[in-house]
Amino acid sequence: MTKQQVLDLYFLDARSKLIDLAAFLDRMERAGGEADFRHPALLQAAAELGRPGAGRAKNVLLVLSDPTTEPIPTAPGKGASGAWPGEELRGS
Amino acid sequence: MRYIEPHAHMVSRVTDDYVDMAAAGCAAVCEPAFWAGFDRSSPQGFYDYFCQISDYEPKRAAKFGLPHFCWLCINPKEAEDVNLAKEVVGLIPQFLDRPNVLGIGEIGLNKNSRNELKVLEMHVDLAARHNQLILVHTPHLEDKLKGTRLTLDVLKADARIKPERVIIDHVEEHTVKMVLDAGHWAGMTLYPESKCSRPRAIDILDVYGTERLWMNSACDWGVSIPLSVPYTALEMRRRGWTEEAIDQVIYWNPAKFMSQCAKFRLA
Numbered sequence: 453m454t455k456q457q458v459l460d461l462y463f464l465d466a467r468s469k470l471i472d473l474a475a476f477l478d479r480m481e482r483a484g485g486e487a488d489f490r491h492p493a494l495l496q497a498a499a500e501l502g503r504p505g506a507g508r509a510k511n512v513l514l515v516l517s518d519p520t521t522e523p524i525p526t527a528p529g530k531g532a533s534g535a536w537p538g539e540e541l542r543g544s
Numbered sequence: 545m546r547y548i549e550p551h552a553h554m555v556s557r558v559t560d561d562y563v564d565m566a567a568a569g570c571a572a573v574c575e576p577a578f579w580a581g582f583d584r585s586s587p588q589g590f591y592d593y594f595c596q597i598s599d600y601e602p603k604r605a606a607k608f609g610l611p612h613f614c615w616l617c618i619n620p621k622e623a624e625d626v627n628l629a630k631e632v633v634g635l636i637p638q639f640l641d642r643p644n645v646l647g648i649g650e651i652g653l654n655k656n657s658r659n660e661l662k663v664l665e666m667h668v669d670l671a672a673r674h675n676q677l678i679l680v681h682t683p684h685l686e687d688k689l690k691g692t693r694l695t696l697d698v699l700k701a702d703a704r705i706k707p708e709r710v711i712i713d714h715v716e717e718h719t720v721k722m723v724l725d726a727g728h729w730a731g732m733t734l735y736p737e738s739k740c741s742r743p744r745a746i747d748i749l750d751v752y753g754t755e756r757l758w759m760n761s762a763c764d765w766g767v768s769i770p771l772s773v774p775y776t777a778l779e780m781r782r783r784g785w786t787e788e789a790i791d792q793v794i795y796w797n798p799a800k801f802m803s804q805c806a807k808f809r810l811a
Contacts, residue, residue: 453783461782462743509744510717517689517718518656527624527655530579532685 473498493535545569547773547794548810550802551650551679551713551731551760553578554601554612555593561763561770566608568774571795571810573605574613574802576650576679579621581765587631590618594635598642611811613802615649615679616640623654623663633666640674646805647671649679650713653691656683664698672704677805679731680712682719685738692719696726709804713760714739720748724756729801733762734772742776746783749793758798 453461480491497515500508518536546569554562554575565573575597584590597614605612616639618632639645651667653660671678678699683691695712699705707727715723715730716739723730732748733739740748745759761772769775773794780790802808 457784465743507717509747513716513718514689516686518686520690521693523656523658523661523694525658527657527660530621530654532655532683532687534685536686 489537490535545777546571548798549573550758550798551762553764556765562608565770566610568771572611576615577617579619583622590632591635594639598639598645602644613644613646615647617648617651617667620652620654620660623660626659626662629663633670643807646802647677650681652681652695653683656687656691668702678710682714689718711801729756732759734776736767742779746780754793
């Protein structure tokens with residue numbers, strides 16, 4: 453595909469998602485209470501969008517991933533949160 | 545258009561989904577064993593489930609002209625209880641000769657725990673002893689990278705396992721290359737909120753080519769779309785893919801992998 457074709461097919465969708473992300477961050481600013489590890493993780497991942505070169509999707513996923521290599525002692529539950537809480541917060 | 549749905553949990557779907565899939569050109573549907581959304585309380589629950597996907601579900605699919613195949617295992621989400629897992633794994637051999645059973649799956653890891661790893665090794669051993677194909681689930685979200693690496697290590701450590709007889713599912717941009725580099729097949733799951741979106745799955749095909757890659761809906765009881773594969777094919781058309789290339793990805797690739805089991809036959 454040419455860059456023009458990619459823009460024609462996906463620009464409005466990407467624009468919409470970018471505004472949704474911005475609105476989410478605004479919503480977080482307005483909300484009371486304390487944020488958890490997911491908020492800074494998302495901000496760190498979003499910074500990958502501004503880096504030059506291909507591989508942004510991969511890099512966003514890597515920022516949000518558990519980077520450790522050893523199995524954990526026991527599963528703390530079944531679900532996933534979407535961002536790695538770090539060794540201390542994982543609790544196992 | 546014709547396609548194969550290589551990963552769908554039809555026990556969780558209504559019959560109308562079979563109608564829609566058949567109307568959209570589905571030529572076969574394949575159902576890995578998975579978590580029911582709650583933990584089963586005994587091996588007997590798994591026995592009944594294995595009967596359901598190897599006996600009842602093929603009959604339901606056949607009403608709409610769809611060949612139905614399945615894979616058997618205890619899903620990683622229930623693998624923390626190693627004793628239960630041992631009992632369930634012990635049930636599986638009696639089902640392996642059933643005509644629609646393709647292999648062992650979807651095995652793998654969920655939270656990457658030591659017990660999950662033990663149960664994964666049990667399943668890999670079972671598959672090796674019975675010369676079965678393997679379908680691997682990789683963990684969700686933040687656990688996928690680590691879980692994929694651990695899974696690849698387990699498979700590599702067992703010299704009986706031929707990489708080309710293993711499909712590692714739910715790959716994304718950060719895991720697809722390591723799976724293909726290890727010689728395995730890779731599956732992309734098309735989900736509305738997690739795993740791969742349609743544009744991203746096509747991007748991965750653009751970057752890594754169409755060898756040893758398939759796409760699936762993995763439709764189940766959660767937010768998922770049974771027609772994700774044909775919808776993605778429509779998007780491939782919009783992006784200039786030829787009908788032949790689309791057919792290769794959504795029909796011939798899953799057919800090639802699953803035809804390594806002699807029981808896989810298309811109508």
